[in-house]
Amino acid sequence: MNIVITGASSGVGFEAVIELALTNNHQIIALARSQDKLTRLLEIAKGLNPECTLYPVAFDIVHDDYDGLQQFVNSRFEGKIDVLINNAGALINKPFNQTDETDFVEMLQSNYLGHVRMIQNLLPQMAQGSHIVNIGSMGGFPGSIKFGGLSAYSASKAALHTLTECLALELRDQQISVNCLALGSAQTEMLEKAFPDYQSPVMAFEMGKYIADFAITGHKFFNGKVLPVAVTTP
Template sequence: MNMIVTGASRGVGKALVREFAKDPANHIVAIARDKPALIELQKECLNDFSRAHVYPVGYDLTHGAFPARLLPEIESAVRKVDILVNNAGLLIQKPFPDFTPDDLDRILNVNFKSVVLLIQALLPLMDPGAHIVNIGSMGGVQGSVKFNGLSLYSSSKGALAILTECLAEELRSSGVSVNMLALGAVDTEMLQKAFPGYKAPVSPAGMASFIANFAKTGHHFMNGRIIPLSLSTP
């Protein structure tokens, strides 16, 4: 299978690339800005699973221009895409009155706009049976517990949730499925930034194992769903 994972330089995305890389039949394009970290990840995967196929692509998703600048790099690695995991995310935590227009642009660019543009760019490479998995957040689920300082982050994930539902309908005839996993706390840099000192009950590797399995099989059972993945009550 051919997979694209965004936000692969650390945290959940990195663990997901490692999980997919265990199967030598998988070809994984790993995207993030930190290309040295991606090259290191490629080396780690080759070291741990000798026949891993990981292709590091250093790219800032807020740059857009995907058809002209990102697609050629992806297509030099894979001709088709079976699984796209839109995992890259940006969290900026501030009291609501302190958010600047630039904060708003940056959050929406990473968490929403780049996902829209990347899906548009990659759809021509997707055959019936392909699965798009958007990585959301419990904070972006309607009715869930909300936290101070996360208004823009959580609402950007809320927008992604509705995009997931809309696209599942719109792409139905093409046979491409779209679902969202709304993550609860996972022990990563992002979580430590938002909740310093909090010990998450889930590791990146544990979450990655669930996401990998869901990405491979979840669309045989559901489409357009927002799945809350949290041990606490929403």
């Protein structure tokens, strides 16, 4: 399969790439802002599977030029994407009365509008039967426990959840499935930033494996679904 994944330099995105790279049947374009971390990702992946096909690309989904990305994807994948995993994101942890409009804009750009741009620009290259997986959060899941300080973050994730449901309907005739995984806690740098004193029972590599497996097979069972993936919530 031809796979594009964002937010690949750390956390569950990093671990999902490692899992996908263990299979020689996959070609992976891994996007993140940090070239140093992407270089490390490639070193680890090649150490585990020297035959893996992994292209690490430094790319900012909010600010960078999508024309260049489109050309790169087309040259490596010959215009055919099977899986797009929108995992990139950021977090701001502030009490609401200290959260200004710039914070809300930053969260919407990083956690929502960047994914909108990615989907719009790569959609022409997505094949029939392909799968778009958005990585959401239990913070944006209706009825879930909410936590102080995460209003901007959670609201941006809720927007991504709703986009998932809308796109599944619009892309149905093109036979492109769209699902969202609303993640609960996994032990990542982002979790430590939000909840410094909390230890998750789920390791980043475990959640990364789940994301990788769902991206490959989940569209056989789901479309237009926002699925909670949480043992515990934070």
